[in-house]
Amino acid sequence: MANEGTGALVRVVSEEEGTILTEWLGLLKSGGALQTGRIREAELQTQAKTVLGQLRDALASGGSNADLEAYATLRDTLGEISRSRAIQGFTPTDTANFVLSLKEPIFSSLSRSHANDAKTLAAAILSTSHLLDQLSLHTMEVFLQSREDVIGRQGQEIAELSTPVVRLWDGILALPLIGTLDSARTGVVMENLLQAIVDEEAEIAIIDITGVPTVDTLVAQHLLKAIAAARLMGADCIISGIRPQIAQTMVHLGVELNVVSKATLADAFALALRRTGRTVVRKQPVSPSAS
Amino acid sequence: MDRIPILKLGGVLIVTIQVDMHDRLALALEEDLTAKIASTGARGVLIEISALEIVDSFIGRMLDNIAAISRVLDAETVVVGMRPAVAITLVELGLELTGIKTALNVERGMAMMQARLHEDDEDGSARARYED
Amino acid sequence: MRMTKTGARVPVTRTETLPIRSGDDVVRIRQAVRTRAIEAGLGLVDQTKIVTAASELARNALDYGGGGEVRVDVLQEGMRKGVRLSFSDQGPGIPDIQKALTDHYTTGGGLGLGLGGAKRLSNEFHIESAVGVGTRVTIARWK
Numbered sequence: 001m002a003n004e005g006t007g008a009l010v011r012v013v014s015e016e017e018g019t020i021l022t023e024w025l026g027l028l029k030s031g032g033a034l035q036t037g038r039i040r041e042a043e044l045q046t047q048a049k050t051v052l053g054q055l056r057d058a059l060a061s062g063g064s065n066a067d068l069e070a071y072a073t074l075r076d077t078l079g080e081i082s083r084s085r086a087i088q089g090f091t092p093t094d095t096a097n098f099v100l101s102l103k104e105p106i107f108s109s110l111s112r113s114h115a116n117d118a119k120t121l122a123a124a125i126l127s128t129s130h131l132l133d134q135l136s137l138h139t140m141e142v143f144l145q146s147r148e149d150v151i152g153r154q155g156q157e158i159a160e161l162s163t164p165v166v167r168l169w170d171g172i173l174a175l176p177l178i179g180t181l182d183s184a185r186t187g188v189v190m191e192n193l194l195q196a197i198v199d200e201e202a203e204i205a206i207i208d209i210t211g212v213p214t215v216d217t218l219v220a221q222h223l224l225k226a227i228a229a230a231r232l233m234g235a236d237c238i239i240s241g242i243r244p245q246i247a248q249t250m251v252h253l254g255v256e257l258n259v260v261s262k263a264t265l266a267d268a269f270a271l272a273l274r275r276t277g278r279t280v281v282r283k284q285p286v287s288p289s290a291s
Numbered sequence: 292m293d294r295i296p297i298l299k300l301g302g303v304l305i306v307t308i309q310v311d312m313h314d315r316l317a318l319a320l321e322e323d324l325t326a327k328i329a330s331t332g333a334r335g336v337l338i339e340i341s342a343l344e345i346v347d348s349f350i351g352r353m354l355d356n357i358a359a360i361s362r363v364l365d366a367e368t369v370v371v372g373m374r375p376a377v378a379i380t381l382v383e384l385g386l387e388l389t390g391i392k393t394a395l396n397v398e399r400g401m402a403m404m405q406a407r408l409h410e411d412d413e414d415g416s417a418r419a420r421y422e423d
Numbered sequence: 424m425r426m427t428k429t430g431a432r433v434p435v436t437r438t439e440t441l442p443i444r445s446g447d448d449v450v451r452i453r454q455a456v457r458t459r460a461i462e463a464g465l466g467l468v469d470q471t472k473i474v475t476a477a478s479e480l481a482r483n484a485l486d487y488g489g490g491g492e493v494r495v496d497v498l499q500e501g502m503r504k505g506v507r508l509s510f511s512d513q514g515p516g517i518p519d520i521q522k523a524l525t526d527h528y529t530t531g532g533g534l535g536l537g538l539g540g541a542k543r544l545s546n547e548f549h550i551e552s553a554v555g556v557g558t559r560v561t562i563a564r565w566k
Contacts, residue, residue: 191468194375201395228387229378234371234394311453314446314482345453345471347478348540376471384475384540385526 005123006064008114009106009131012124013056016109021052023105031097038088047081052102064127066134078135079142086146095143099136103129155184163189165196172272173202174265178211186222193226197235204272205230208265210241220255227259236260236275240268295320297327303335303404304328304366305397309342317353324357328364335404336361339397341372351386358391367392367407371400433507437462437497443510444490449481452493456508463497463504464566473506473564476541480510480560483537488512488558498563505546505565516554524550 013020025048028034034041054074062070078099085095106128114121163185168174175193179185193205207223209215215223227237239261242250250257262268273280293316298305304327306320324336336357340346346354358368371394373381381388394400437459441452456477460470477493484491491512498505517523526539538560542548545562552558 187468190379191375194378197395198375201399203395203399225379225382228382229375232370232378232381232388232393233373233375234396234399311450313450344457345475345478347475347482348537349478349482374471376468379468380471380475380544383472383543384479385543386540 003063004120005125005127006059008110008120008124009064009128010059012106012109012113013052013059016113017052017056020102020105020109021048023108024048024052024102027101027104028098031101033094033098036090036094038090047098050077051081051099055102064131066131066138071135074135075138078139082139082142083146086143087150092140092143096136096140099132099139103132106132163192165192167196167200167202168206168269169273169276169278171201171203171276172206172269173197173200173204174206174208174269176208176211176265180214181212181219181222183218183222186219186226190222190226190229194229194233197230197233202235203276204236204238206238206240206265206268206272208241208268209239209246210243210265212246215242215246215250215255217253217255220250220257223257224259238262238268238271240265294323297323299327299331299333302333302408303337303401304331304333305337305339307339307342312343312350312353314349317350321353321356321360325360325364328361328366333366334408336366336368337397337400337404338368338370339372339400340370340377341374341396343374343377346373346377346381346386348384348386351381351384351388354391355388358388362390367404369394369400369403371395371397433498433500433505435496435507436499438494440492440494442490442492443481443484443512446485449478449485452481452495453478455495456506459495459497460506460564463506465504465506465564466566469564469566472544473508473562476544476562476564477508479537479541479544480508480562483560484510484512484514484558488514491557498565503565505563507547507561507563509559509561511557511559513557516556516558517550517552518554520550520552 025045028044028048029041033039033044051074054077058068058070058074062068065071066075081098082095085098107125110121110124110128114124158179164176166174166176173193173196175189175196177189181189193207196202197205207226209223212219223239227239230237237259239257239259241264242257242261249255260271262271270280293310295306295308295310295316304324306324308320310316327333328336338354338357343350354368354370358370361368369392370388373393392403394403439455441455442448443452453474456474457470460473465473481493484493489512491510491514493511494509496507496509498507524539524542538550541560541562544564546565547561547563549561550558
């Protein structure tokens, strides 16, 4: 029965390719595929034509199971389309519809050609439906995977971008933290800081958390770990920039940061200079009336 | 059995750990250092570990013991040159070695010791270097 | 941290088994794990973590389990690579695993950081132990 259905499907797709393509494109357009302006009509036409051509070839050389080797090219093409749609910002519905809307034109072609053979028609519709569902699922998988890749890459970029270690003075480093700290990011931050301590032979590192929106137990733990690791290497850490609300929250949460803490980066820097045996002195009085 | 050499420079004993520490070697070092502190009257012990690729709880315990023993014998222990990856791992392991002084490299470690030896010369008391 | 059966069906690209009979074996295991961790593309910090965990668990197997062996697997699951270590001994076993995982709990005069520490240093951790039969600890660290 399945073979019978597949046979009918193969015949219809190869004989009525043109009709199916026209109907399919019509459906895609009326379904709003072009409305968002993310894709041009010519491009959509090329995509549809390629996919249908490859579907015909795959059907001709084998059964109607999308896992078969004959479908490798078609799967790749659909994957490529799906990937580019994920990056262009298409919705999942749009992407799934691209393949699913092929059902209707094929069904109507099948009904026309097998109007008198209900048994074959039913079998053919079943195989078509099954095949297109498989292909559509494949598209969705690639779509989601591409999205995940993009998100993963962005996450990594953000992590790298947002953790600069700056040298304030000979042997004094500052690490201005911005944004939320999670375990993955703190790992990167910690490694950057400790490596910079080695590279710069720093005695003191100032961790400025002015740009950190919240400090919960976990963040505090991460910070304490970084500070403990720095101490093991022989460098002292000073925390600066704890905002009043954060200080309040921390106390209420019972979060303890048993480290030297200063209100601002400037205060912390002054302390670091003092600790390394330096003082800042004004060279001349600023008063303009000193004539 | 292999032993790790201990050098004496002024009132300071210097140990550089260059090999992958197996447990017997760690125990031998602990014994040798204890004996040497007592026999030389050293005021400081400097342990350089920049070549160590890992410090597990056994080696960590050895470092802790050496620091505690030398404290009892009136000497100060400074561990210098710990690698970043080793420091992160130790903290994750739960071993923060809070009883041990640390410095970035031998030069800094020696400076810490000298400060103490110098204060000793002046008035016999060695207190915290940093005062706010 | 998950307490799962560590990557039971993950494809293994390379495997070797090393004995744990003496202190020197512990050093050899550390070196072997380092080599495999580099092979799996782990970063320096991750290498150090898994090697340290290996050192703790090998010493546990030696001190409490009377020796045993470790299987070192290099794993590859899609793009993800990792190292899995499986320590086994035929020692007395651990009657109370939860207690043994507690920091500073020790029956052998050590620091008692071995099991809990190894767990914190790994991405995956699994322990099974039967009194009188032995203990098997499996850990994995992924790139």
